[in-house]
Amino acid sequence: MVWCPAWPLTAAVLTGRSGRGPEFEPSQPLMVMHAQRVSCCSPAAWREGVRPGQRKRQAQGACPHVVIVPHDPDRDARCFEPVVRAIGTLVPLLDVESPGSLLLATRGPSRYVGGDVALADRLMALAATGSADALDASGGFGVGVADGRLAASLAARAAARAGRPVVVPPGSSATADFLAPYPVSVLVPTVGCDPQLIDLLCRLGLQRLGDVAALSATDLLDRFGATGVALHHLCSGTDDSSPSAIPPPPDYTVRESFDDPVPQLDMLVFAAKSLADHLDAELTARGHLCTRIVVEAESEHGETSRRVWYRAEGLRAAAIVDRVRWQLDGWINGTDPPSAGITSLCLTPTDLRADSGRQQGFWGERSRADDDAAKAITRVTGLLGPQSVRIASWCGGRDPRGVYELVPVSEVGADGRRHSERPLAPPPWPGSLPAPSPTVVHHDPVEADVLDARGRRVTVSGRGAVSAPPELFVRSSHRSTVMHWAGPWPVEERWWDQRSRRAARFQIVVDHPHGPQAYLLEISGGRWFVVGEYR
């Protein structure tokens, strides 16, 4: 474990030196406030009596000239990156816990450099590269080598205080001996233990880690459940959660600088295309997919446009170019355009994930037909417009016109998968028609007329009684005889608001030269409409 006790202060000093923030002197008393409490302080402040956890008034009472450094996790992370990289030159697999603290598996590297002590010295030297005297603000790095996460972080803290590496010999008994004298309260900052649990342990008389380790695991399990077992493991040095070592994120930033400032959008987009292609090829070669990218452009006069773009499905070259175009178009042709041409363009992928989206599957996954169809759909969308290609999405309901809604593919995407959950056994909709459903559905009402034997329009009374049996079906002055009919099935929908609608539905079969033809009709407000046709 490599640990820096007050990394935010070093970060602040470094940032101040590079001119991107207020300047701080490492030797003066400094402290960082977070959530109304002192979160860390410099050794100078410590000597004056400032302690983490104090309120601002207490801290200022102890040291009136203490300087408050703003709390900024981003800055801390940014400044820690060079340290991670420097250590990464010796140990490729690192687990960065938080800015200022990183964990690594020592077995391989210490064999390589010749022992744990030698490794710790090398790590100290690497960590201090480039930030030598700025580390005065935070008390320097401490390197601790021990079995387990808890012992290593305690060793690193001891090392930071002592100013030299602390190496705990391997083996659970040695680790337990090292841990035993520590108070139980160290579990809060190191492994994120619940403070209430620590309080309870103290009140039970278990002041030190050794006291907890002396109890049997069974008793702790009885009293605290799974937490108790984990606690026992931690305190007796048998915690074996090794650091999950992952390679540090590589820097994929691509940048293009123009010797002659470029004022036109087209040329910028062209440049962006080559950058995006390059980036995409690099990411694809490593099997990565970028989901978040920072696009930055700078004009000759120093104005910048910086925006973060996110796309859950991943940003391929074309998608990146689109985003660059949108951003620059908005900037150059917007209300606050840059006063000069653009001199540099920079793309930084910030979120990467393994690219697994385009594999062809065996069963139930994306098939080649789906890919081909997606291409064809994209092409047709380009020809006809985004609203022109639609896919049916299940809504439910009793009206055959509304059971499925057609939604543009450009909004939901077409990948052969279900867009809205259609239940396998649809819930019963009182008043819905049983299968078969009409094959032709008229969303715009088509007027028709149904007459009885005496040539009068058939009506339905408010209580759902038919005035006379239908005999004649008239549609655009074409008359046909009603052979069979059923209804009325009253529909009263949304009576609670102004969309309320009362209608009665009928199914009729009429005579047709090529055989009987069936219709679904609706009478609403005394007028007949064709809702559906069974063709």
Next chain:
Amino acid sequence: MAIDSLRRPASELAAGLAPQHGSLTFAHERLLPVAPGLAPLFGVEVAADGAPLGLTRGHTVMCSGVAAVSCALAIAAAPSRAGSWVAIVGEPRLGPLAAAEAGVVLERTVFVDDPRGGDSASVLSALVDGIEIILVPSALITALPTSLVRRVQTRVQSRGAVLLVVGDTSSIVPDLRLTTRAHEWEGLGNGFGHLCRRRIGIELDRRRGRPTRGDVWMPGERGDVEPCMPAGGSVVPLRRPG
């Protein structure tokens, strides 16, 4: 030895032949499934496993008559279930619920707006490139010049898609013509009941060979095709006079 070589599976033989004869496709690769209810009409056996193969890729199929839409949906359903995509072009009134009941998988079905004017041919060609079943109303074909219709048809052939024309039109010569005629609607009385199923007669006319004719329930009680079993078999091949 010689017999052993003959016993090799056909695919191995094809691999040996391929360099000399270019790409080789088997008959079953050129066929798409048909609904079991329509299989006797297409003259194919209903296999115990899987849907029978009977619809030839690259064909233009015209469905006409009173049950044209149901018929087109029934033909589209089996390939759609087997993984093909379906595009319904210029017919937004087609009921998605009826299509789902017929067996069309709506997750693989797109509804394309009517591409008015001369765009129709390019839209159809673009769709044919990636989608296997294209369903178009006859009005859309009628509105196209004959030369474009022929170009679309050639494209359908070369890409192995199926163009389903709903309705009758003289501006296209289909490879397969299905003429439907409704016999009866079951389930509806005079003031009671509801529509249950319809018995239709289908006449299937290939360009060559004699037409076949058969009765099916379309839509059946669940909305799909059900074979109709009158006494004495369902399919009677027509004989040409003389």
